[in-house]
Amino acid sequence: MVSNQTSPLLRQALLADGVISGATGLMMVLGAGFLAGLLDLPESLLRNAGFILAPYVAFVLYVALRRPIPLSGVWTVIVANILWASASVALLFTGLITPNALGIAFMLFQALVVAGFSAVQFLAVRRTAVAAA
Numbered sequence: 001m002v003s004n005q006t007s008p009l010l011r012q013a014l015l016a017d018g019v020i021s022g023a024t025g026l027m028m029v030l031g032a033g034f035l036a037g038l039l040d041l042p043e044s045l046l047r048n049a050g051f052i053l054a055p056y057v058a059f060v061l062y063v064a065l066r067r068p069i070p071l072s073g074v075w076t077v078i079v080a081n082i083l084w085a086s087a088s089v090a091l092l093f094t095g096l097i098t099p100n101a102l103g104i105a106f107m108l109f110q111a112l113v114v115a116g117f118s119a120v121q122f123l124a125v126r127r128t129a130v131a132a133a
Helices: 008-030 032-039 043-065 071-092 101-132
Strands: none
Touching (some): 008 032, 008 071, 008 101, 032 043, 032 101, 043 071
């Protein structure tokens, strides 16, 4: 489904998601060693998470820059964000990692930001649907 009446909020939320996720991924790839020591998180986890963000960022920006924005793409982004935020929090309870307090705060903060993106994107999709009706 494609919306002809895209809410400006939707495009802004997608662009913000893409830019912030891109910056975070770059930070985690390039600074994995430093962050691992600072946060007590495995360097490989940080680096791999950063690499995983690269195709995600490309997809989010692709969706954000389409005219009109394809709502199927937006739903994919929303679901991916919910999964990322949920997995980030769940990982803290698995015992597979033992971050220090700053590492826990980092994990929870990025999960909260990602969940926030999904919430704003969901609200913007609803606004777009209302405008189209």
